[in-house]
Amino acid sequence: MTAPEKPRSPLARLFMGADHTLDRLLAYWFATCAFYMASLAVLVAEILAGTTPPQAGLILIGAGMAGVTSFYLLVRFSQRLGLEYWQLALYQAVWAMGCIIAAYAITGPIRGASMSLMLVVMVFCTFALRPRQAVALAATAVVCIGVTMWCMARLDPAQYPPAVELMNFILIALGMTGVTALSGAMNRLRARLKDQKAELQKALERIQTLATIDELTALANRRHAHAVLSAEEERIDGAPGPVCVALLDLDHFKLVNDRYGHACGDAVLRAFADAARPEVRNRDLFARWGGEEFLLMLPDTRLEDAHRVVARMKERVASVEVDGVPPALRITFSAGVVQRKAGEPLSDAITRADQAMYTAKSTGRDRVIAA
Ligand SMILES: Nc1nc2c(ncn2[C@@H]2O[C@H](COP(=O)(O)OP(=O)(O)OP(=O)(O)O)[C@@H](O)[C@H]2O)c(=O)[nH]1
Numbered sequence: 491m492t493a494p495e496k497p498r499s500p501l502a503r504l505f506m507g508a509d510h511t512l513d514r515l516l517a518y519w520f521a522t523c524a525f526y527m528a529s530l531a532v533l534v535a536e537i538l539a540g541t542t543p544p545q546a547g548l549i550l551i552g553a554g555m556a557g558v559t560s561f562y563l564l565v566r567f568s569q570r571l572g573l574e575y576w577q578l579a580l581y582q583a584v585w586a587m588g589c590i591i592a593a594y595a596i597t598g599p600i601r602g603a604s605m606s607l608m609l610v611v612m613v614f615c616t617f618a619l620r621p622r623q624a625v626a627l628a629a630t631a632v633v634c635i636g637v638t639m640w641c642m643a644r645l646d647p648a649q650y651p652p653a654v655e656l657m658n659f660i661l662i663a664l665g666m667t668g669v670t671a672l673s674g675a676m677n678r679l680r681a682r683l684k685d686q687k688a689e690l691q692k693a694l695e696r697i698q699t700l701a702t703i704d705e706l707t708a709l710a711n712r713r714h715a716h717a718v719l720s721a722e723e724e725r726i727d728g729a730p731g732p733v734c735v736a737l738l739d740l741d742h743f744k745l746v747n748d749r750y751g752h753a754c755g756d757a758v759l760r761a762f763a764d765a766a767r768p769e770v771r772n773r774d775l776f777a778r779w780g781g782e783e784f785l786l787m788l789p790d791t792r793l794e795d796a797h798r799v800v801a802r803m804k805e806r807v808a809s810v811e812v813d814g815v816p817p818a819l820r821i822t823f824s825a826g827v828v829q830r831k832a833g834e835p836l837s838d839a840i841t842r843a844d845q846a847m848y849t850a851k852s853t854g855r856d857r858v859i860a861a
Pocket residue numbers: 706739740741742743744745747751752753754755756759780781782851855
């Protein structure tokens with residue numbers, strides 16, 4: 491069971507939304523933001539050192555700040571705008587690549603650092619983009635940085651020597667290819683893990699079902715019945731409403747097995763459960779307590795009403811026909827029904843129901859005794 495979410499302060503609600511659905515995306519945005527701030531600080535230092543033209547540098551800083559703000563707004567209102575996670579990641583990556591390439595063109599001697607930033611962006615995208623999108627992004631970025639390098643080598647060969655630019659281009663092309671290939675492998679691994687998680691979830695649900703349901707009758711099994719009874723015991727501790735329990739035992743069931751075979755006996759048990767089940771509400775417990783014995787627990791029910799429920803079950807069950815069993819041999823059961831006394835443990839109430847059921851057996855069977 492997951493812990494209930496803490497209510498947010500008005501300020502946190504304003505910046506992060508009322509619930510926690512955007513938390514992960516906003517955490518990523520925050521990491522990106524810190525990354526930009528560090529890059530912009532380097533750019534400012536460059537401008538102050540005179541290695542980057544101030545006008546171009548300031549334009550890039552403005553673009554960086556505008557981008558960071560816009561992406562916060564896109565993430566914050568992504569649900570309203572219908573934006574998916576991969577779209578946000580792709581837009582941010584395209585914008586970041588654009589800024590990095592512009593930085594390469596204006597930062598002069600330390601431009602090589604921009605190339606490592608391109609790799610960082612690609613690594614970030616590994617977790618959000620589909621493999622084809624990552625390949626397209628990397629290819630576009632390599633082409634754009636290649637064109638920029640070529641232009642800079644033509645326009646300013648003193649600062650951007652063609653041989654250095656060629657080396658830089660080969661390095662970034664290799665780096666981007668490697669990171670993209672790794673990203674593809676990570677994506678495949680992630681897809682496999684996701685499939686395995688879904689399979690495990692299904693297996694867990696099946697195990698949980700098997701652990702609580704009786705395979706033959708599809709009623710709750712005895713182990714689950716005990717868990718429900720304990721939970722009910724806790725609930726009624728503070729709730730004064732009446733609770734009834736009943737034990738139902740099929741009559742002369744050994745005879746059915748002996749005369750018509752065990753498979754036929756099984757069919758009778760299933761038919762009994764199917765016929766009786768419609769009388770039970772969702773909040774009631776109807777469990778197979780043992781071989782041909784069944785437990786019923788009816789919360790917020792008075793004895794007369796519980797008696798009526800079991801009597802109606804008897805009528806339904808009596809009209810059931812089972813393949814292989816002659817119609818003359820009706821399915822009947824004997825039952826004891828009791829209402830829990832104030833403060834009485836449910837286990838004691840079940841013992842009383844059991845005694846009432848044995849009275850029903852000993853006084854002729856095919857009857858319901860309320861005690
Ligand atoms: N077919 C089948 N029989 C079962 C199952 N569980 C218990 N039984 C049989 O149920 C029969 C219960 O017999 P008894 O306890 O003598 O009770 P009974 O014949 O119903 O007699 P009364 O309860 O006195 O009316 C036994 O023969 C068990 O083998 C089951 O899952 N399937």
